[in-house]
Amino acid sequence: MTTRRTTRRTTAAAAATLALAAGLSGCSGFTGGGDDGADGALTFTTWASESEQDSFEKLVAQFESEHDGATVDLKVVPYDQMFSNIDAQLSTGDAPDVFRVDYGNLGVYSSQGQLLDLTGQIDDEDSFQPAMLEAVSYDGAPYGVPHQTDVSALLVNTELLAAAGITDLPTSQADAWTWDEFGEVATKLRASLPADQYPFGVNWQQGGTPRWLSWLFQAGGALLADDGTTSEIDSPEAAEALGFTQSFFEQGWVAPSSSVKSTTFADTEFSEQTTAMAFVGSFLVPELADTDFDWTAVPMPVDERGATDLGGNALVATADTDQGELATEFLNFMASADAMTEFCAATNELPTRTDIDASSIDFAVRPDVMPVFVDQATTIEPSDVKQLTSPYLAEITVAMQDQLEAAFTQGQSVDDTLSALDEAVGQATD
Template identity: 45%
Template sequence: MSRSTTPTRRPTRRSVLAAGAGTAGALGLSACGGFSTGSDDPPSGGDDSTLTMITWAGDAELKAFQTLADGFKAQGGPTVELQVVPYSEVLTAVDTGLRTDSPPDLFRVSYTDVAAYRAQNVLADLKDASSLEKSFLPAFWSAVSDDDGTFGVPHHTDTSMVLVNTAAVASAGLGTLPSTLDTAWTWEQFLDAAGRVQPSRADTYAFAVNWQNAGAYRWLNFVDQAGGRLLTEDLKGVAADDPGMLKALTHTRDFFRRGLVPQASSSRGQPASDLFVNQTVAMVFAGDFLLEEIDGAGFDYQATFLPRDVNASADLGGNALVAVEASPRKDAALDFLAYCAGAEQMGAFCAAATVLPTRTDVDPATLDYTVRPDLMPLFVEQATTIREQLVQQVVVPDFSAVNGQLADRLDAIFLGSDDDRAALAQLVAGVQSVLTS
């Protein structure tokens, strides 16, 4: 695979998400096969001091990563060569390098996949982790840490809110949208609002939820909002009889049973953001990193908070940067991670990529966001509802396989006709089947 610093065809935000469905499968294969311990040979395409980093990136992110690489070199560090691949190919590229004794020095990885690599002893333990920890929000630090150490830096986060097509809902008389967490719609209020949205044409629906592709885990937002959990407290099994999980399943199935969402927006369906951009839906659950793409659609939209039930709860989005233990340049790679995690560098990256910082000392209000700076403070507030008990469940080593099961089972459940308890039993059996003891 080419080690050039620019890809032949840079992925757009939408293509990055659309490609994401293959990620869980790629990691599942690597976890079954195990990893090599690496060798002392430098990666092809660079000299002995060059660091190679595998990542996915849209145009804005690629420029931001190159700025980090340039800044690191300017401070005396080695060259960092960016190998940019589509999101669906990142884990395959990493796994291939590990198996063939030519691993990258660093790679970008979703928080939900960190633990799987940690379990295979692939990741290098972060130097001076204790001095860095105090600067980071606990939920994100816990996503890269366990009892044995800290295996990466929580580089940034993103989370979902409800985006609303202003013109599409004006006739529904919804008035001013909730603008604080305290006034966020309850589940019942959101369904009432969705039911009042009048379709402007035959193929228009009230909303779509962003649980497609690799995003099936976002269904767990609803479970957590209902006070439930997918995994037992010891994280080793499924909480089969959890009433909150049943409540969430009934609630989300009602989206389809009431005709509020397109059938094509199931967990194996069309990306929710596409449906919003082409105005098939009037509202969409979407992450802040999609604002640049949505802003180019040519219509006015607003944002409001995720609906709440017992709890307000949001999904853990964003990514970590990790170094490979087997790399002969491990120390330099860890230095680059520490550089990327610096307050100034993190702030600049987040502003350029329309994402949120994970450091407590980087105030998003001071960042020069170029896309919808009026909405970014709302996403910041929404991110405060990312709950640590949900984070713990989505960063277990088996979670890539769990996420794949959620996608498959939810698709059958949303579009099926079994009663809710029988449907939940199918989901529980599917998730339990991929959990290791």
């Protein structure tokens, strides 16, 4: 769910050492030794796109100017190195005071006691969307601040759709295509397009495999029961979702090489006009802004309900930081309404606070399409978040990738796929 190519591709983070939480209290000036022995010095490690890095640098400078004696050492690393570095640093006690983590991986760290418990320490906690608070929580306690989110919607090449006679496009959840209507659109496109072009691409490649769960949720299904451990994947709803997504390949609606283990992402196919439509996260809108064809965004299709993926990231502090007080102050600053609005506007990402009207944000790139993403975000339910942030999801995802690949490209039956997934979920949660 979260890169310009790699910045949001979910990876499985390995659990490391168990640590004790540092004490927290509010303050206006800071003393005490950090990891490097400096008073009021924080280390902050993140990955970032160009616009994200620029925003982080500006906000860090603002925080330092508003907090006498505080310094923040911002370190930007490639996403594909981020969590292997964090894991190694946690195991040696040399982790940064603060780091960025996608919601899908946060549970791995919080469940192992590696993050600072922020119970009672988040400013204006009631101002955050309940689903996003769920995303940073483990066993009812928050272990980070939900810094931003991004969700997938459907981008459409209006020229290619018009050539196929498709001009009536949905604009909101109220008139989103049903699965049947989406299938009709794909069928028209398949008949209109040449053999080397495809109706659409789905962004479930590699680390994005959990995005398949959006279709499961749309069908009214679930991966895990409310207890967070019992598998619910072998169900009629899951059979419907798997059968429908399997038909993408059977009907020639997607490229045969675009399955979950593909190395070519949906946004690349769309920008190269290999596909007429693509499921894409809002964070990729800036990368697609300069294409030489007209495109817009429409909502994801709906079945029993609307649903999308949980993209975005939290900011967390490590449990054994010597700067717990300052780290907490920094997290609250970064997740404040003003800072969050500034960050989201610059990066085409979405806020996690209810006191920010996302529809009024002056997005830097293609503000005309952002209302669709803002509306799409309302389809995320707390129960979805609980499953997408499960500490077991990383292990389950490995099995999901293998089984979906077999179903999509090797003809494995729906029943056999769901049975194998059910067994894998049971093994992961046992």
